[in-house]
Amino acid sequence: MNTGIALIDYKAGNLTSVKKALATIAADVFVPATPGELADAQGIIVPGVGHFGATRALDAAWTAAILSRIGEGRPLLGICLGMQWLFEGSAEAADLPGLGLLGGRCYKLGQAGPKGPALRTENGLAGPKAPALLIKVPHVGWNSLNIRRETSIVEGVPQGAQVYFTHSYVAPVTDDSVAVTEHGEPFAAIVQHGQIAGVQFHPEKSGDVGLRVLKNFLDLVR
Numbered sequence: 001m002n003t004g005i006a007l008i009d010y011k012a013g014n015l016t017s018v019k020k021a022l023a024t025i026a027a028d029v030f031v032p033a034t035p036g037e038l039a040d041a042q043g044i045i046v047p048g049v050g051h052f053g054a055t056r057a058l059d060a061a062w063t064a065a066i067l068s069r070i071g072e073g074r075p076l077l078g079i080c081l082g083m084q085w086l087f088e089g090s091a092e093a094a095d096l097p098g099l100g101l102l103g104g105r106c107y108k109l110g111q112a113g114p115k116g117p118a119l120r121t122e123n124g125l126a127g128p129k130a131p132a133l134l135i136k137v138p139h140v141g142w143n144s145l146n147i148r149r150e151t152s153i154v155e156g157v158p159q160g161a162q163v164y165f166t167h168s169y170v171a172p173v174t175d176d177s178v179a180v181t182e183h184g185e186p187f188a189a190i191v192q193h194g195q196i197a198g199v200q201f202h203p204e205k206s207g208d209v210g211l212r213v214l215k216n217f218l219d220l221v222r
Contacts, residue, residue, distance in 0.1 A: 004028030005221065006041035008062070012054035012081055018047050021204035025215050035065035043074055043221040048081030052092040052106070052169065055085045063099065070101070075195040075220040083191065083198030084171055092169050101196050104172040109137045110184060135184030138168040143201075145179040145189055153197045153216050154178055154190060161209045163189070163201040170200065195220055 005022065009015055009031050022029045022045075032038055044066060048054060058066075070076055078086045089098045090106035098106075142162045147154055157179075170187035173180055179190035181200070190213075191198045197217060203210030 002030045002037050003040050004030055004042055006032050006038050006044045008046045010057040012048035012050055017204045025211055027218055035061045038065045038069055045077045046082035047079040052090040056096055077217045078198035083200055086198050087171055090169055102176050104174050106169050106171050108169050109139055110135050139183045140166045143181050147179045149178055151178050151192045153192045155216050156212050157209055163206040163209055165201045
């Protein structure tokens with residue numbers, strides 16, 4: 001029997017730093033080898049970096065097991081790519097569905113999501129003759145959080161807190177967005193819908209703020 005927090009390893013990033021951060025806050029963590037080992041998990045964390053195509057490893061058996069635990073009221077946290085997987089899909093791998101727990105599709109920074117090229121320009125004009133607003137992609141480094149609504153996942157996180165990002169694709173700003181970050185355009189930095197939460201940044205690399213977010217997730221479990 002495996003209890004505690006299940007940290008899903010689908011070969012999309014190094015789990016070591018996430019495990020160390022969770023150990024810092026005294027979380028009981030295990031890495032399931034099979035979907036069946038999720039049966040007694042108290043909560044689930046899906047981390048990840050890189051291409052959305054890596055989520056293909058989370059096949060029907062893993063998806064069914066995760067959805068079953070969510071149906072039982074057990075909380076789920078997605079980190080970076082793991083957060084994007086909570087949505088319906090991503091333009092990065094258009095043929096590959098996400099988990100679909102949150103509405104909307106992820107898109108590349110510098111584009112206006114599913115509606116096509118961004119209309120943001122330096123002089124506020126729109127259309128093909130307007131000068132493009134260039135942004136650096138991937139977005140790597142520290143950036144601030146604009147907290148738009150108070151939920152449990154951001155309890156104790158100050159407005160404007162700095163966290164560490166490294167990504168090229170983003171999730172849209174929706175009613176589930178708790179905090180938004182600006183990099184050329186606003187995107188969802190933290191989402192929460194009931195027991196389901198996600199962060200686009202890396203809490204394990206974001207110092208005390210990141211640890212606070214992880215602690216808040218543990219509070220959903222306990």
